[in-house]
Amino acid sequence: MCAHNMTTKYALSGFSNDCVVCTGTTDSIAAFLAARTTDPGKAVTSLGSTLAIKLVSRVRVEDARFGVYSHRLDDQWLVGGASNSGGVVLRQLFSDDQLVTLSRDIDPSSPSPLDYYPLPKKGERFPVSDPDMEPRLEPRPDSDAEYLHGILESMARIEASGYKLLKELGATPVEEVFTAGGGAQNEKWTAIRERVLGVPVWKAEQTEAAYGAALLALRGATTGS
Numbered sequence: 037m038c039a040h041n042m043t044t045k046y047a048l049s050g051f052s053n054d055c056v057v058c059t060g061t062t063d064s065i066a067a068f069l070a071a072r073t074t075d076p077g078k079a080v081t082s083l084g085s086t087l088a089i090k091l092v093s094r095v096r097v098e099d100a101r102f103g104v105y106s107h108r109l110d111d112q113w114l115v116g117g118a119s120n121s122g123g124v125v126l127r128q129l130f131s132d133d134q135l136v137t138l139s140r141d142i143d144p145s146s147p148s149p150l151d152y153y154p155l156p157k158k159g160e161r162f163p164v165s166d167p168d169m170e171p172r173l174e175p176r177p178d179s180d181a182e183y184l185h186g187i188l189e190s191m192a193r194i195e196a197s198g199y200k201l202l203k204e205l206g207a208t209p210v211e212e213v214f215t216a217g218g219g220a221q222n223e224k225w226t227a228i229r230e231r232v233l234g235v236p237v238w239k240a241e242q243t244e245a246a247y248g249a250a251l252l253a254l255r256g257a258t259t260g261s
């Protein structure tokens with residue numbers, strides 16, 4: 037983080053001379069910061085266009101074979117990765133209104149027998165790094181609600197594989213997950229994920245990454261570090 041007073045050059049663009057500019061961060065780190073959790077074992081899954089996980093760990097973990105990397109978070113580490121699965125696949129198949137109405141017919145306590153690997157196109161980054169992986173979204177049942185249930189459950193399995201992989205690579209095991217992004221609105225999906233992950237899963241109080249970016253800017257502007 038850093039903060040700089042705007043120079044005359046930028047003031048010419050319409051900003052005042054004392055406007056403070058702070059450098060930002062990526063969307064999933066910003067979403068993590070928005071959730072305001074810092075204890076080891078706490079994590080934030082961002083269910084936006086993609087599925088990104090960030091776990092607070094005492095141990096730094098890096099493994100390019102699986103698309104796993106760490107960012108420093110004060111004296112701890114934010115470890116995780118980003119899957120190409122996520123909301124963009126849902127948008128290819130359903131409108132946001134359909135996601136709401138179809139989800140009403142899903143019983144999250146009942147595991148879906150459908151096994152997919154939902155990707156928008158060829159290629160996965162994490163928890164498997166495979167540029168040639170093909171999307172798997174067949175067979176499609178007659179019922180759209182059953183189809184959505186199978187897709188949400190399959191994405192939950194990808195998320196669970198991600199957290200399991202981080203543990204196997206030496207990260208602090210996940211104990212609790214907060215959710216950010218558009219998918220956080222879906223309570224049925226949250227319940228499915230809680231069953232599949234085996235740890236408590238909550239919607240974060242602030243689900244917008246922009247809120248985390250604003251917190252970061254506040255810290256940069258007030259401490260200058």
Ligand SMILES: Nc1ncnc2c1ncn2[C@@H]1O[C@H](COP(=O)(O)OP(=O)(O)O)[C@@H](O)[C@H]1O
Pocket residue numbers: 083084085086122123124125126127132135136216217218219221222225
């Ligand atoms: N009710 C819902 N259930 C599950 N996913 C949803 C729902 N409503 C919207 N989404 C998904 O949320 C995504 C948008 O979330 P957002 O955080 O704005 O994504 P991003 O900023 O990464 O593009 C869309 O891809 C959409 O499929």
Ligand SMILES: O=C(CO)[C@H](O)[C@H](O)COP(=O)(O)O
Pocket residue numbers: 062063064065085086088117118
């Ligand atoms: O897929 C993404 C954006 O579309 C992810 O948010 C991004 O790859 C995650 O990056 P980082 O881990 O550095 O926050």
